[in-house]
Amino acid sequence: MTTTVPAALGVPIDDFCDHLVAIRRSANTVRAYRRDLEGLMVHAHEHGITRLAEVDLAELRDWLAASRQGGASPATMQRHWASARSFFRWARAEGLVDTDPAAGLRAAKVPRRLPKVLTADQARRVMDDAVARAGDDPTPRGRRDAAILEVLYAGGVRVSELCGLDLDDLDRDRDTIRVTGKGDKERTVPLGAPAWAALDRWLARRGEWVTPASGRAVLLGTRGGRIDQRVVRRIVHQHLRLDDDAPDLGPHGLRHAMATHLLEGGADLRSVQEMLGHESLSTTQIYTHVSTERLRAAFERAHPRA
CATH class of the missing domain: 1.10.150.130 (Tyrosine recombinase, N-terminal domain)
Structure with a gap:
């Protein structure tokens, strides 16, 4: 053959x-x-x-x-x-x-699957546990890992966007970061206080790992170079597996969670689309279906005539 x-x-x-x-x-x-x-x-x-x-x-x-x-x-x-x-x-x-x-040729139809997402309580628990473990870690690793989790969840950024962050991309005056997404398109993403606190704790220790290979990278590997996407994925899986109730998800799972929780909290679809960097609104709309499915599940569990 x-x-x-x-x-x-x-x-x-x-x-x-x-x-x-x-x-x-x-x-x-x-x-x-x-x-x-x-x-x-x-x-x-x-x-x-x-x-x-x-x-x-x-x-x-x-x-x-x-x-x-x-x-x-x-x-x-x-x-x-x-x-x-x-x-x-x-x-x-x-x-x-x-x-x-x-x-x-006719295109094959791909069934749309609703992504698994963390609940808001699960996400809060995972982040709090990561920060607590970082405080117990005498090396910079714990602080870096906590910053990774917080930024992924707070900003809903892609793992490639996270790994590509440079120090110049952090804007503390506006509490935003600048990321470069698909097609080299830049966008500005806001971060909340917990994410900035985690970043500050990591940046205070970053110098311990800096080498000539570090450049301006925000997040570093243990050898001083810019952190690898595979390392980030492994870190996220490790922390989520520590929570018995949380699904085993990777960085994209935290992106899904961020979008779903924003919509559940009342954010409009266009704003979420802009934060995620989706070209098409239809891509963002899947998260409205996730929220609807959660409401339906809660109704069926709790309503006496469901």
């Missing part, structure tokens, strides 16, 4: 990925699209296809069907569709194919 992509089919993928980088698509997107398209071309080559122009709609459908039969999730199927559509639209514009075979 062929496991490598022949040059005639692989070179266009390389050029397409260079195009994605040039238009500033994220590294994760480029890697995912490359993986999808290489899988498509291996599949096509096994069917005797040697040139890009030979890939037709039937071949694309056969590839998607094979992926589905192989256990691909609906979300993965949706990405396969997006990869093929984007690639062949680009190939058509570049004159690599005369017609776009992916134009007739």
Whole structure:
């Protein structure tokens, strides 16, 4: 069985990925699209296809069907569709194919799942416990971890945005931070007093870990460099697992919690959209469904005629 992509089919993928980088698509997107398209071309080559122009709609459908039969999730199927559509639209514009075979593909429907979120009490308990543990830790680690949890929950920032924070991004006069989100778009996010207190406690110890590799990074790893996203994810999981009642969530779980609790507290949808950095309001609206589901669950538990 062929496991490598022949040059005639692989070179266009390389050029397409260079195009994605040039238009500033994220590294994760480029890697995912490359993986999808290489899988498509291996599949096509096994069917005797040697040139890009030979890939037709039937071949694309056969590839998607094979992926589905192989256990691909609906979300993965949706990405396969997006990869093929984007690639062949680009190939058509570049004159690599005369017609776009992916134009007739139908997108896979992805069921919308409501995210698990912490309750406000669980979030408060997790933060308070983290701050307490930080006070018992003689090293800077506990204070850094507490600051990570507080900023993730207070600002609803993405883990990449948190790790990218520089000292110049902290605005104490306005109690805000500046983060750089998807597409290198900057936005301003407010933080509350507990998050600033946790940051102050960490910054008072940050100098103990500073090395030439630290630069202006707010959050550091134990060796002094800018903290890695994987380390942040591990820290969040560790702290949430310490609370027996809290779901085991990562940094994105704290982002979900922040959005849900804001809406439950009466914040308007547009403000939450701006804080989260969502381009589409429909992305933010999922949190209104979470709140509705909570109300329904409470009604069914408590109302005698539910």
